[in-house]
Amino acid sequence: MMTCKDVSLLLSTGQLDDAPLSRRLAVRLHLALCRHCTAFRRQLERLARAARAAGREFDREPTSDFESKVGKRLESEG
């Protein structure tokens, strides 16, 4: 059984895709049983979406209210 630390590390570093199948299955099993890691993964996905949205903002033009925009987006997607 993987620990929460193992799972959160794999999730946050994005190394899961490169991990062997047995490892990915172990993570999936852990996520099915552990609501802490499920919540953590959800947060990561939310951050990734916000980061991508922020990237689009930068492509256009960085604005002075950039940070509050990202914050609002995070809240609205919560």
Ligand SMILES: [Zn+2]
């Ligand atoms: Zn866990």
